[in-house]
Each structure stands twice: as C-alpha cells, then as structure tokens.
Amino acid sequence: METLRFESSDLEATEAFMSRAYAPMRIGGRARDTRARVARTAAERVSVDKVAIDFTMAYDVGALNRVALLTLHTGAIAATAPGRDELYGPGESFLITQPDRPYTGEVRAARYTVALFDTELLTEAAVTSARTRGPVALTGNRAIDPAANRRLGATVAFLRDHVLVDPDAGGLVVATAVRHLAAVTLACLPNSTTGEEPHRTDSRDAGGATLRRAAAFIEDNAHRDIGLADIAAAAYVTPRAAQYAFSRHAGTTPLGYLRRVRLDRAHAELKAADPGLTSVGAIAVKWGFAHQGRFAAAYRTVYGVPPSATLQDADR
Known part of the structure; x- marks a missing residue:
C-alpha cells in the first residue's frame, strides 16, 4: 500500500497536485482561506482519497480515464458535462463523470471521499456475474435508489477504513475488496448491462472434464488473485459454462x-x-x-x- 498526504492554501500548489493525482485541470477560487487537504491510500488498480476543500473551488478537469466514485460528507459539489448538470449534497455517493469525458463545476466547501479504479474492473465484474461478454459502460451518475446509494457509500467506506489502511492486508484481500467494489458499482449505478438477456449456456461445455480442468486450476492457484474469468479461461470454456459445470457436478459455484x-x-x-x-x-x-x-x-x-x-x- 502507498500513502500520500497534501495540504496547502496556495491555489497554484493545489492545482499542480490535483493535476498529478487526477487529471490535468484548472482550478480557481476566491476566499480568505483557500486551504485544501488530500490524504490518499493506494494499492494496485485502486486509490481512495479523503479530501477537504475549505472554500468554493471552481474546476475544469480533463478525462480521468478511471472510474471515479465520490461520497459527499459535507458541503456540495456541482458537476457539468455535455448534456448534464448535477448538484450533489451530503450523503450522496455518485459517479462524478464518465471516465473518458472532461467535466467542470464547483466544490463548495466540501469534505468527500474519492475512490478511483481501473475501468476494466467493471467488465471483469460483469463477466464474473455472467451479465455480459463485452466492455461495460456506466450510463448514469446517481445510484438507482436510496438503498443502492447507501450500499455504494458503505462499500467505499469499508475499502477506505478497513482494507487499504490495514498493513497486514495481503494482496488477495485487497484484490477481492476491489473486485467487490466494482461489482457493487454495477449493482448500484445504471449501466449497459441493465436489462440484458442472459446468454445461453452450451451444455456440451459444462461436463465433468470442464469441472476437472477448472478445479485443478483453482487448487494450483488458490494463493493468487484469480476470478471467474481466469478459471473459465483455464478450462477453455465461457464463464457461464464454468458456472454451470460446478452447479451441475459439484453443487457449488467456481468462486464458492x-x-x-x-x-x-x-x-x-x-x-x-x-x-x-x-x-x-x-x-x-x-x-x-x-x-x-x-x-x-x-x-x-x-x-x-x-x-x-x-x-x-x-x-x-
């Protein structure tokens, strides 16, 4: 795990830091106290930041090229992207922007948490749940309902407060928690898999031989960060066929x-x-x-x- 702390009341220093930490950006603000604080904890494929901005900070940010989930604790955040203007308040967990799109707005004397992770994790999570076989895109910024909003915020908080700060957390624990965050993101935010019909499984690929190949791979690689896609690839079948093989012949799932x-x-x-x-x-x-x-x-x-x-x- 890596940790990083930043604190400054100098707008130029804050702009330079945030451009390095997120994406190239321009910021501005007028206040007696223009203090900004960021505490980052990072691991492979993910980082979580605790951010405090003590003034109204205008921003113009380039594409992040990562999924950026924010949980707002105090204050307000306004975000503008092509065809979309949003204002978020305390208690909301949301996607600040599409990974490949720039955005502008204001942070209004806010404290918030930012979780950033690789976009590929969404596709991996969708494959694991057999929801799709292609790239996945998030299609909305707010959670689908209040329960989903709470679940998304709780998942980010668990990663922030219990996983990334634990010096004894091994690679498997961190990788599992990050995969879980990606899966919860898909469950809580509108995305391109919503309403998609499940693919049919070819039962010819779901026999005992598939189970034996997959089980052998799991037993040889249980100490590594592996998921459903890896198990299915080792057995030369689709993830759905691997799931069906375990369900039919072992009474469990590959991950079980x-x-x-x-x-x-x-x-x-x-x-x-x-x-x-x-x-x-x-x-x-x-x-x-x-x-x-x-x-x-x-x-x-x-x-x-x-x-x-x-x-x-x-x-x-």
Whole structure:
C-alpha cells in the first residue's frame, strides 16, 4: 500500500497536485482561506482519497480515464458535462463523470471521499456475474435508489477504513475488496448491462472434464488473485459454462469452490502453525479472508470448532 498526504492554501500548489493525482485541470477560487487537504491510500488498480476543500473551488478537469466514485460528507459539489448538470449534497455517493469525458463545476466547501479504479474492473465484474461478454459502460451518475446509494457509500467506506489502511492486508484481500467494489458499482449505478438477456449456456461445455480442468486450476492457484474469468479461461470454456459445470457436478459455484479450497489451506496452516509466532487473523488474511468474523463463522461451519481452537491445539 502507498500513502500520500497534501495540504496547502496556495491555489497554484493545489492545482499542480490535483493535476498529478487526477487529471490535468484548472482550478480557481476566491476566499480568505483557500486551504485544501488530500490524504490518499493506494494499492494496485485502486486509490481512495479523503479530501477537504475549505472554500468554493471552481474546476475544469480533463478525462480521468478511471472510474471515479465520490461520497459527499459535507458541503456540495456541482458537476457539468455535455448534456448534464448535477448538484450533489451530503450523503450522496455518485459517479462524478464518465471516465473518458472532461467535466467542470464547483466544490463548495466540501469534505468527500474519492475512490478511483481501473475501468476494466467493471467488465471483469460483469463477466464474473455472467451479465455480459463485452466492455461495460456506466450510463448514469446517481445510484438507482436510496438503498443502492447507501450500499455504494458503505462499500467505499469499508475499502477506505478497513482494507487499504490495514498493513497486514495481503494482496488477495485487497484484490477481492476491489473486485467487490466494482461489482457493487454495477449493482448500484445504471449501466449497459441493465436489462440484458442472459446468454445461453452450451451444455456440451459444462461436463465433468470442464469441472476437472477448472478445479485443478483453482487448487494450483488458490494463493493468487484469480476470478471467474481466469478459471473459465483455464478450462477453455465461457464463464457461464464454468458456472454451470460446478452447479451441475459439484453443487457449488467456481468462486464458492475457490473459497472452500482457501479455507482448507487456512485450516492446514492453522494445524501446522506455532501459536506463538502467528495468529488466526494473519493466516485468514493470507488466504483472502478480510472479515475475521465471517472467516470464523465459515470455519466453524466446516470444521466444527473456531479457528483459534485449531491454532491452540497445534501447540500440543
């Protein structure tokens, strides 16, 4: 993880920093206090910024070429793009602009969070959910309903407050959280997959051989950041065919099978570990389980005891 902090009351310094951090831009403002503060935490393919602008700052920004989700905490933000004028208030989580389009507007004495991630993650999320096979575009800026707005904001906050700030969070945990953010974005914002008919699965591609190839790939690569698209490619089938093969022959999903393999690996490591040298949390994070409570519940369901009991027994 990388961290970066910026604070200045100099408009030229703020403009230079924001041009480097986001996209080339021009800013302006008139106030006694033109202080701006940004605290960034970044990992591969994602960054999350906490931003405070203490004055009304006009901006003219080039294309970000990334998905930019904002959660507004205080103040207001006005955004103008071709054919669209929006004014956002506290509590709203939204897409500030299309990734490939410039935009202008004002930040009006606001505090907000910005999550930036690669646009390709949207397509990967859509493929994982079997919603499409091609590039995905977001078609609206506001959440589809109040519940979706809350869900989007909570997902950004979890990434900001629990994942990217955790020095012990492994690559799998961060990658899983970022994939989850992309999937939630698709679920909460209007996009090009909405209303799309599901593709038919060719049952000839969903047999036992497909399952064996996919399962072998998962078992060999459970320690890596892999998803449905990777599993399907390794089995030489479409993601939907891979899903059908696991459902028909294993009673689960490819990602469900991946989680079980990782749980088994964590179990084996807990049994062999020295409780004086490691912890349940460290082993859980290593195998991609970011939420300790959910890991413990899943572990107890499968093995009948909490993970801490397995670790303590390893010392006997």
